[in-house]
Amino acid sequence: MTTILGIETSCDDTAAAVVRDGRVDRSNVVSSQLDLHAQFGGIFPELASRAHVESISAVVNRAMDEADVCYQQLDAIAVTQGPGLIGSLLVGINFAKGLALATDKPLLGVNHLEGHVYSLLLEPNDAKIDFPVVVLIVSGGHSELVLITGHGEYRRLGGTIDDAAGEAFDKVGRTLGLPFPGGPAIERAAQNGDAATYSFPIAKTDSPYDFSFSGLKTAVLRQVTVQPAGHGQRKRRRGAEKRAQLRGDIDIADVAAAFQDAVTEALARATLKAACHYHCSEIFLSGGVSANQMLRHKLREQSRLPVRFPPLALCTDNAAMIAAAAHYRYCAGHRSGLDFEARSSWRLSAETYSE
Ligand code: KG4
Ligand code: ZN
Numbered sequence: 001m002t003t004i005l006g007i008e009t010s011c012d013d014t015a016a017a018v019v020r021d022g023r024v025d026r027s028n029v030v031s032s033q034l035d036l037h038a039q040f041g042g043i044f045p046e047l048a049s050r051a052h053v054e055s056i057s058a059v060v061n062r063a064m065d066e067a068d069v070c071y072q073q074l075d076a077i078a079v080t081q082g083p084g085l086i087g088s089l090l091v092g093i094n095f096a097k098g099l100a101l102a103t104d105k106p107l108l109g110v111n112h113l114e115g116h117v118y119s120l121l122l123e124p125n126d127a128k129i130d131f132p133v134v135v136l137i138v139s140g141g142h143s144e145l146v147l148i149t150g151h152g153e154y155r156r157l158g159g160t161i162d163d164a165a166g167e168a169f170d171k172v173g174r175t176l177g178l179p180f181p182g183g184p185a186i187e188r189a190a191q192n193g194d195a196a197t198y199s200f201p202i203a204k205t206d207s208p209y210d211f212s213f214s215g216l217k218t219a220v221l222r223q224v225t226v227q228p229a230g231h232g233q234r235k236r237r238r239g240a241e242k243r244a245q246l247r248g249d250i251d252i253a254d255v256a257a258a259f260q261d262a263v264t265e266a267l268a269r270a271t272l273k274a275a276c277h278y279h280c281s282e283i284f285l286s287g288g289v290s291a292n293q294m295l296r297h298k299l300r301e302q303s304r305l306p307v308r309f310p311p312l313a314l315c316t317d318n319a320a321m322i323a324a325a326a327h328y329r330y331c332a333g334h335r336s337g338l339d340f341e342a343r344s345s346w347r348l349s350a351e352t353y354s355e
Contacts, residue, residue, distance in 0.1 A: 002075045006323025009052045009092030010084025010112045012043050015319035016060040018067035022327025023127050025320040026067035031055045041174045049087030056095050071103040078326030081109030082343030089342035097338050108326045109336040113137050113348040116286040119310040119321035130281040136271045139287035140166035145209045146348050147278050151328045156349040157274050158209025166289045168213035172220050172259050176252050186256045193253030195261040202266045209270050224250045260294050268298040283307045291315040
């Protein structure tokens, strides 16, 4: 039996949770910074770390209060070590280190992507896994396809070679003039659209388990915006989607539907191929983009295997998933020293905890 406090500050959510046995979240507090970043149409890293500094203490106190536990009752404190925005990560890590030192509790640095995997095991009935499984982790910062052969045993099969899937949703959302984050806004708009109206490309990559979304993003941009003089040659610069003017004859719902169809098709294809090739018994789907109903539907429709995804509230970043991942590491004897460093880039693979 373990009781673990998890802390997550890798991006724009300040989160803390107390989790019992890696399954039941006794508390799960998330303080979102969405309102702060919405005006910029994306995450503003410096603002994110400042907002973490302002709210972390209150968020952790609230998680402890709601769980009705005191620090003496904790077995360990877990914190996201990476990947993520370095300034944001450092706020959570330094807070957790101070807390571990003051309370004399073991500390565990957790990989954020591993957290997304364990978000799938938080519900009391979900804890059993019949390995091997393939997991597609898709969020604003990551699109990773990983084979899991046992608790903590990962083999990275592939991932995006440019934009993450959520990032593509956010950028196309901005092009279409939809609110940030683009994922849920595009999904809502797509409900009234016809995906067959436009045909957007699904990029071919060298590996069947890699994705590429930057060409798709550009294809949408070209399709829906008025091209300024000289566009497409030397004058095209990064961020052009911010300034481009939408064509008057564009039906945003149709574009949203066609774009969503292309992204989810690419993700589903690679995942199903991996599940088949590696004789998996189940498909896992997690991360912010796993909230997308079209993606869930495609995986379920096209696979005979069970497809597991988190409840909507646990798809996006939270600290319960960090505490849940830490439970399995804690039980396997894993501990981090007080000197561990934030890792802004950190893949989930066989080497994740041994490098
Ligand atoms: O996991 P998450 O909260 O943060 C990161 O670790 O990045 O994921 C946020 C991302 C955003 O890019 C957002 O647009 C996307 O998840 N997202 C969605 C949906 N809900 C959130 N994308 C597509 N469909 C959705 N329903
Ligand atoms: Zn995440």
